[in-house]
Amino acid sequence: MITKLSGVRNRSKVKKVYQIVENSRRQNGFFSCIKRIDEALDKFKVFKNEVELQLGSLIKRFRTDRGGEYMDTLYFQSVGIIHETTAPYTPQQNGISERKNRVLKEMVISKKDQEQYWADKSKPYTYVSVSQFTEHFKQFHVGQQLENKLLVPYNKAESKKSALIFKKYLVPIRDLFKASFDKELLLIKRTAVVYIAKTLQISFMAIIGATMFLRTRMHSETEEDGAVYVGALLFAIITNMFNGFPELSMTIERLPVLYKHRDLLFHPTWVYTVPTILLRVPISIVESTVWTILTYYVIGFAPEASRFFKHFMLTFLIQLMASGIFRLIAAVCRTMTIANTAGSLILESCFLLGGIILPKGRIPDGWQWAYWVSPLSYGFNALTTNEFFAPRWMNKLASDKSTKLGVAILQDFGVTPDRNWFWIGAAALLGLAVVFNILFTLALAYLAAPGKPQATILEDAAKVMKVDHAFDAKTSSRKVVIQKNQNINEDSSLEAANDVASKRSMVLPFTPLSMSFDNVNYYVDMPLAMKEQGVAEEKLQLLREVSGAFRPGVLTALMGISGAGKTTLMDVLSGRKTGGYIEGDIRISGFPKVQETFTRISGYCEQNDIHSPQVTVYESLVFSAFLRLPEDISKEEKMLYVEEVMELVELENLKDMIVGIPGVTGLSTQQRKRLTIAVELVANPSIIFMDEPTTGLDARAAAIVMRTVRNTVDTGRTVVCTIHQPGVDIFEAFDELLLMKTGGEVIYSGPLGSKSEKLVEYLEANKNVTKIFVQSCRVQNQANTNKYESPLRLVPLRMQFLHKYGRALLSLRLKLSRQRLDRYTSRIWILKNKFQWFSPLVSENKGIPGIPKIVDQQNPATWMLDVTSVAAELNLKIDLAQHYKSSSVYQRNCSLVKELSMPPSGAKELFFATHYSQPMWGQFKSCLQKQWISYWRTPEYNLVRFCFTLVTALLIGTIFWKVGNKRDSSTDLTMIFGGLYGAVLFAGINNGNTVVPIASFERTVFYRERAAGMYSTLPYAMAQMIVEIPYVFFQTIYYTLIVYAMVSFQWTAAKYLWFFFIHFLTFLYFTYHGLMTSSLTPNDQLASILAAAFYSLFNLFSGFYIPRPKIPKWWIWCYWICPLAWTFQGLIASQYGDVTDTIKVPGMSHDPTIKWYVDSHFGYNDDYLGLVAAVLVSFTVFFAVMYAYCLNKLNFQTR
Secondary structure (H helix, E strand, O other): OOOEEOOOOOHEEEHHHHHHHHHHHHHHEEEEEEOOOOOOHHHHHEEEEEEEEEOOOEEEEEEOOOOOOHHHHHHHHOEEEOOOOOOOOOOOOOOOHHHHHHHHHHHOOOOOHHHHHEOOOOOOOOOOOHHHHHHHHHOOOOHHHHHHHHHOOOOOHHOHHHHHHOOOOOOHHHHHHHHHHHHHHHHHHOOOOHHHHHHHHHHHHHHHHHHOOHHHHHOOOOHHOOOOOOOOHHHHHHHHHHHOOHHHHHHHHHHHHHHHHHHOOOOOOHHHHHHHHHHHHHHHHHHHHHHHHHHHHOOOOOOOOHHHHHHHHHHHHHHHHHHHHHHHHHHHHHOOOHHHHHHHHHHHHHHOOOOOOHHHOOHHHHHHHOOOOOOHHHHHHHHHHHHOOOOHHHOOOOOOOOOOOHHHHHHOOOOOOOHHHHHHHHHHHHHHHHHHHHHHHHHHHHHHOOOOOOOOOOOHHHHHHHHHOOOOOOOOEEEOOOOOHHHHHHOOOOOHHHHHHOOOOOOOOOOOEEEEEEEEEEEEOHHHHHHHHOOOOOEEEEEEEEEEEEEEOEEEEEOOOOOOOOOHHHHHOOOOOOEEEEEHHHEOOOOOOOHHHHOOOEEEOOOOOOOOOOEEEHHHHHHHHHHHOOOOOOHHHHHHHHHHHHHHHOHHHOOEOOOOOOOOOOHHHHHHHHHHHHHOOOOOOEEEEOOOOOOOOOOHHHHHHHHHHHHHHHOOOEEEEEOOOOOOOHHOOOEEEEEEOOOOOOEEEEEOOHHHHHHHHHHOOOOOOOHHHHHHHHHHHHHOOOOOOOOEEEEEHHHHHHHHHHHHHOOOOOOOOOOHHHHHHHHEEHHHHHHHHHHHOOOOOOOOOOOOOOOOOOHHHHHHHHOHHHHHHHHHHOHHHHHHHHHHHHHHHEEEHHHHHOOOOOOOOOOOOOOOOOOHHHHHHHHHHHHHHHHOOHHHHHHHHHHHHHHHHHHHHHOOOOOOEEEOHHHHHHHHHHHHHHHHHHHHHHHHHHHHHHHHHHHHHHHHHHHOOOOOHHHHHHHHHHHHHHHHHHHHHHHHHHHHHHHOOOOHHHHHHHHHHHHHHHHHHHHHHHHHHHOOOOOHHHHHHHHHHHHHHHHOOOOOOOHHHHHOOHHHHHHHHHHHHHHHHHHHHHHHHHOOOOOOOOOOOOOHHHHHHHHHHHHOOHHHHHHHHHHHHHHHHHHHHHHEEEEEEEEOOOO
C-alpha cells in the first residue's frame, strides 16, 4: 500500500507522524511518500530518500542516510555547479532543509541566481536548464543505477500478500454507508437554518396563495370558474418546483469535498448520494404537508378526503422530482452561474411545453416530444384530473348543455379526460424522480471535477522565472535575501553589514508614525454554547491588558500559539473589528487614534489575499493608488509611484497578468501575497499590518515575500506581521517580537537580537547567577585600565546583592550554602557608580525556571512556541504572563509605551478635510472603470446569460411561430399571452439568479476595499448597476428582434419600441433585484431561498393566473406593487390594447372586440402605457437604491 502525506507542516508533531508511517511500513510493508514544502532540520532528518522535482522533471534522487549529501555534491559538481547546503547569506545555525529547498531552486531554475554557484570562474558562465539537469542525472551513475533497476521486470512472486490490497474500498460498504448517513444527518442538523428557512418560505407562500384564491370567492358553476381553479393548481405546481431551486447551491457547495473523497477512493459515489436523497425525503414530506394543509381546504378544492390525500401525494412527488432534477443540474453543470442558467432554462421549457401555457393539441409537431418528457405535464394532468373528476364538477353541464363541466374544463386546457391520468401522472413523477437521482449519482461518479489550470504555463524555464520571480534589477547581489535594518536595532548582528540593502527613497513623501497601545482589552458576547455549559459571565475576554509599541523602520512579529489572539489584536489596533467591546488607550505618534484619519495613513494586508479576479496586477495597483492617494497628486506622479512600488515588491514582469481566482487561475500564492502588499503600499501608508504573509508558501516563495516586507520596512514605515511557525530565515528577518499566549496575554515584547539571542536569553534558565556576576565583573574590570584607581568610596556589596538578587537566586533553585554565598559576596567589591551596569544584566539573564535550553541547529521560533505552549506552562507551574510583568523587559516596554504616548514637541495631530482621498465623482469613475473591465473579462457570466436569452428567444419563436396574427378566440389570446409571460418571467429570473454569485464574490472585495478607505458604498453600487445597462441593452435588442419577428406581432414602430422598452426595463429590474437579494443575505444558499420566495410572489400577483378584476380586495395592493404585473400589463396593452378585431369567447353569445376583452378580463388599457413606463422605471430605481442601502448597512463579514 502506498500512502501519501501532502505537506506535513506541524513541526511539533512531525516525528509522531513519521513514527506512525515508519511502523506501518515495517509491519505491513507500506510505502509512504511525503510532499514537503519547507521542513526544519528535525523534520528533514527523518527522511530516508529524497527526490527533487523542478518544473515537472526529475532533477535528482539520493538516499539521505547513505552518503546522499556527498553524492549530491558530486552530482552538481559534475554539472559545473557548486552545491552549497547553506546559502552564503543565511545563518549557519539551523534551517538546513529550508535553505536546501531554496538554494536548489536558485541553482536550477533561475538564470540570475544560478551564476553565483558556477564552479569554474575562469570559464564563462552558461545557463544549465532543467532539461539539461534531467539528462545529466540520467547519465550520472546514480541515475543509471536507478534506470537499470527499473528495466528489471518486477517479480510478483516476491511480493508480500499483506502488502497488497485486493479491495477497492478497505472499509465494508455497510460501514461506509452508515458513516455517510451519519455525516449527512449531522450536516442537516448543523445547517438546519437553511431547511427552516425553506419551510417558512413555503408556509408563507401557502398562506398568501390560500387567501388569494379564497374559497368564499371561488365558484364551480362555469368554465371560467374552472379556469380560476386551474390557476390555483398551476400556482401550486410552480411554487413547489421553485422550492427545489436551492438544491443547486447546496449541492455545488459540497462538490469539491465529494470529488476529493471519490478520487481518493474513500467510498463509492452512491454511498454519498443515497443518504443525501433519503434524508431529503422527510423534509419534503414536512413541506408538502404544510403546503397541503394550509392551501387545500382554504382554497376550496374538492372536499372528499381521498382527493385531499391524493393532492398531498402529488405535491410530495412534485417536490421529490424537483429536488432530483436540480441536483442533477448541479452535478452536470458544477458551477453556480451555469447551473442557475440551466435550471432556469429547464423550468422555462417545462412551463412552456408542459401543457400549461400551450395545450397539447397546439404544441408544434417538432416539440411534441418535449411534452412527454416534461415533468410538469404529468403533474398538471394528475392534479387537474384529481380535481375536476370530483362530483361537484361532474354533476353539472358545461355551456354547451351536453358535456359534463369537469370534462369540458379538462378539454379546454388540453388534458385527456381520463381518470387513469392521476395514476399515470403519479407513476411518471415517481419514475422521473428516481431517474433524475440515478443520473445525479452517475454524473458525480463519472464527470471530472472542474479543471484547475495553474497560474502560468510558459515555454521554458527562463520564462517561468521571468514571470514567477520578478527580481529587482536594482538589487546589488542575490546574496542578500532578508536583511535586518541595523540602524534601528542596535543589538543586531554586525556580521553581514556589508550586505545590508541601502535605504530606498520613494517618489511620494510620507510621515513616519509610531503606534502605542496600553492596557488594551477586547470582549465579545459570551457564545451561546458556553452559556449552555454553565458559564455565567456575559462577556468573553479575548485580549487582556495588552501593551506595546510599534516604531517606524522596525519589523515587528506578532506570534503565539493558535488561539492566542494575534489576529484579534491586529484587528483591534487597525480598527477592522465589526463587533465586540474594546477598552484601552491606542495612540498614533502620541495622539489618540481617530479611525477615519487612521484609515488614510494605514494599510492592512489580509491573510486571504482578496482581489478582483478579472483585472491585471497593474490595474489593481492603479485602482488602489488613484483612490487612496491624495487628490492633489498628479496623475503622472501616481503612475510613477505605482511603477516604483511594483519594482519594490518585484512585480514588474507580472504587471499584465490576470489576478484570477485563488487555486484555480491567475497568480500563484506567493504572487498574490506580493500583490496584497503592493495594493496597500501604493496608498503610501505610514503603518502597515500584515496577517500571516508567508502562510502556505515554500521556502523560496516565503523568502521573496519577506524580502518584499523587508524592503517596505527599509523605507521607514512601521510594519507589523502576524506569523505562524516561521522558518529560520523568516524569523531572523524580524527586529522585534510580541509573543502572546492563550487568553490574549503578552508573555514577551522586545527585541529579538542577532540569531534571536535576546529572546533566548529571556526564556532560558541560567544555572548560576553569581557565576554570571563574577564573569561580568571580570569583563568590566578588564575594560578598565586602572582597576582600583578611583577616589570614590568603596561599599560592600553583600547586602545590596542579597536584597536585589536574592529572589532571582531562589527562583532559579540555586543550591548554594549560606557560607558559600557569603564567601562570594563578601569578597566582591565594586565602585558604587559601576554597580548600575550589572543590574539589568542579572535581571535580563535570570530566565524562566525550568525552560529547556535551545539545542544546536534548532529553529528558535519552533523552540519558543514549544516552551511557551499551554502544556509547557502547566508543567512549569508558572504563569508566563505574570513572569513577564515582573521582568525588566516589561518595565522597559512600559517606558517605551509611555514615551511614545506623548506627542513630540512641535508635532501636530493628523487631520484630513475629507473622509476619502477622492471626491464622490472620482470614486465613481474608478469603480466604473474597474467594473467595466471585470465584466468584459467575465464571459462565463455575460456569455452564459446571452446564450440563455438567445435560446429563450428561439424557443418562443419556434413554439409560437406566426401566432401573432391568429386571434380568432380567447384561447388564442391566452396562449399568446402565456408565451409572452413565460418568456419574460424566466428570462428575467435568469438575469436575477446569474448575477448573485458574481455580486457575492465581489462583495468580499468590496468589504476589504471599503475598510481600506478607498471609496464609500454609493459610488461602488452605482458603478455595479450602471455597468449592467449596456449588457442588458444588447441582450434586449436581439431578444426582442427575434421574438417580435418569429411570433409575427404587428410591425409598427410604436408597438415595437414599447415591446423593446418594457423588456429592457424588465430585464434590468430583475438584474437589480438579484443584486438586492445578494446584499440582503450572507451567502448564495439563503439568497436562492429568498429569491425563490420573491419570484413566487411575482408569479402569483402578476395577473396571469388570476386576472386583476378577480383578485381579492385585501390583496389588490400586492398586485399594484408587483413589478411583473406592470410588465405583463404593458406587454398586453401595447400589442392588443387598441385592436378592434372580434374574437370568440366561450359562454358569450356575441363576439366582443379584442380591446374590450383585454380591458374587461385583464383590466388592461392602452391609455395607461405612460403610467406603466413610469412605474417600471420606479421599480428599477427602487431595487437599485435598495441594493446600495443594504450594501451600506448590512455587513456579513464578521470579525
